[in-house]
Amino acid sequence: MKALEIENLTFKYNDTNKLILEDLSFNINKNEFITIIAPSGTGKSTLFRLILGLLKPNSGSIRVSDIKGKNIIGYMPQKDSLMPWRTILDNAAIGLELNGLSKKEARNKVSTYFESFNLRGTENLYPHELSGGMRQRASFLRAIVNNPSLLLLDEPFSSLDALTRRKMQTWLLDLCQKEKNTVFMITHDIDEALLLSDRILICTELPYKNLKSIDVTLPRPRNYDTTLTQDFLTLKKQILNILDSFENIKEEF
Amino acid sequence: MTIFKKTFLPFIIGTSILLAWEFLVPFFDIPNFILPRFSKVIEALWNQKEILYKHSLVTLGEALLGLSISVVIGVFCAFSIYSSKSISKILYPIIVISQTIPIIALSPIMVMWFGYSIWSKVSVVILFCFFPIVVSTLDGLNSVDKDLEDVLKALGGSKTQIFIKLHMNSVLPNFLSSFKISATYSIAGASIGEWLGSDKGLGIYVKRVAGMLQSDAVFAGILVLSFLGLFLFSIGLLLEKILLKYRRGIKENTYEIKKI
Numbered sequence: 001m002k003a004l005e006i007e008n009l010t011f012k013y014n015d016t017n018k019l020i021l022e023d024l025s026f027n028i029n030k031n032e033f034i035t036i037i038a039p040s041g042t043g044k045s046t047l048f049r050l051i052l053g054l055l056k057p058n059s060g061s062i063r064v065s066d067i068k069g070k071n072i073i074g075y076m077p078q079k080d081s082l083m084p085w086r087t088i089l090d091n092a093a094i095g096l097e098l099n100g101l102s103k104k105e106a107r108n109k110v111s112t113y114f115e116s117f118n119l120r121g122t123e124n125l126y127p128h129e130l131s132g133g134m135r136q137r138a139s140f141l142r143a144i145v146n147n148p149s150l151l152l153l154d155e156p157f158s159s160l161d162a163l164t165r166r167k168m169q170t171w172l173l174d175l176c177q178k179e180k181n182t183v184f185m186i187t188h189d190i191d192e193a194l195l196l197s198d199r200i201l202i203c204t205e206l207p208y209k210n211l212k213s214i215d216v217t218l219p220r221p222r223n224y225d226t227t228l229t230q231d232f233l234t235l236k237k238q239i240l241n242i243l244d245s246f247e248n249i250k251e252e253f
Numbered sequence: 254m255t256i257f258k259k260t261f262l263p264f265i266i267g268t269s270i271l272l273a274w275e276f277l278v279p280f281f282d283i284p285n286f287i288l289p290r291f292s293k294v295i296e297a298l299w300n301q302k303e304i305l306y307k308h309s310l311v312t313l314g315e316a317l318l319g320l321s322i323s324v325v326i327g328v329f330c331a332f333s334i335y336s337s338k339s340i341s342k343i344l345y346p347i348i349v350i351s352q353t354i355p356i357i358a359l360s361p362i363m364v365m366w367f368g369y370s371i372w373s374k375v376s377v378v379i380l381f382c383f384f385p386i387v388v389s390t391l392d393g394l395n396s397v398d399k400d401l402e403d404v405l406k407a408l409g410g411s412k413t414q415i416f417i418k419l420h421m422n423s424v425l426p427n428f429l430s431s432f433k434i435s436a437t438y439s440i441a442g443a444s445i446g447e448w449l450g451s452d453k454g455l456g457i458y459v460k461r462v463a464g465m466l467q468s469d470a471v472f473a474g475i476l477v478l479s480f481l482g483l484f485l486f487s488i489g490l491l492l493e494k495i496l497l498k499y500r501r502g503i504k505e506n507t508y509e510i511k512k513i
Contacts, residue, residue: 014460049403052403052406052407053406054403054406064261073407074407074408075403075404075407076404077400077401077403077404078398078400081398081401081404083401083419083422083423084499084500085422085425085497085499086499094405094408095409095417097409097418098408098409098410098411098414098418099408099409100403142404142408143404143408146408146409152407167261178473
């Protein structure tokens, strides 16, 4: 079953002539973890904004299946973007509040997640009192409490230091291996992509047209040692080669 | 910071200024009508306390009424400018131009329109006060976290919900700092309005006693005016304390992260 179907999507911003996406098609299956790797400034975030419905495509269609209500997509931006005036509990509960739950119901429901998100004890603190990693987990929790059929993660760990990032990657890996979610993530980090994903999409031409899809065949359950195996390195080399050839194209572009 | 620096130092400096005022005036032989001694001012304040009280109520009333109306108009203008490009194109220039005209020059017109009623003074106060509120609130609206807006939209928030839960909250710090500015302006506006046409209020009181060269009473009036300004300003501070509780700790120590 498909969680996201994108067909012949074309998009350009009104004030420019440069196409960002041209006739782009791809699918994401239910419970799949997909990562997209592309150089920065080429329009990955535009793609996300299109999926979120914040931008209208010039042509083509985007279908997010499983449409029961209006809330179906969980979105986690690059920055944690928590509301500084709300406690962590209320920040995480906002999605439920927006969908008609009372403040109290929303709080009760959300607080059950705090244990598994390593956030216990932070319920009544404000975002500025938390570390970067904790804030990212809170932001992730906010995206996930509505039980979305699709989770969009826009370089979720790029603002963290290397050590915290590693911890967060393993944490997300464990979480996604326990509970099946459909995730679509943007990243620059090839290791992160390989560690977490079932499939990696690589942009090989601009504007986005055909994405190269690579199946990450590494066995599950994975852990951080997976990044040291031969299979992992072979896949990494393969991706690096694709990206290198793309760099050449980009210079001509 | 030690308690000494926090409380004692300002106290000592303040007292020394007042003492200098008290003793340097006779020392340099400054005549009473130029600068009265501080004790004379206090004396005048005490002697005229009933009259001053009566007048200050009038001025405070005008300022408060004008300030409240300015808040309503200012916030409404900021929100309409933010929400619609065409309203912004029409309204924003008018608002800015209204501030390039010296308000003192406009005030006689207010007296011509509203006569000696309270509204001529209130309208001057509004002219003084609403501009900082519009500009600052609008800045706040324009700097709302766009990512956060996207997150809330993705979570299924309607326009109204996002406006209430996101915009109204993010705009509060900006609004309150402009409120503090306007609060002090409002007293200035009210007394200028009174100068131009009134028989009550501290502005007209100060003008009258100045005409009689009672400079100690002038200073007493000014003292009360500045006290009123402080009072309105502290309402702003109090609102900040209540509404921006979460900010406690942000300013003092950004890097202190609670250990869980």
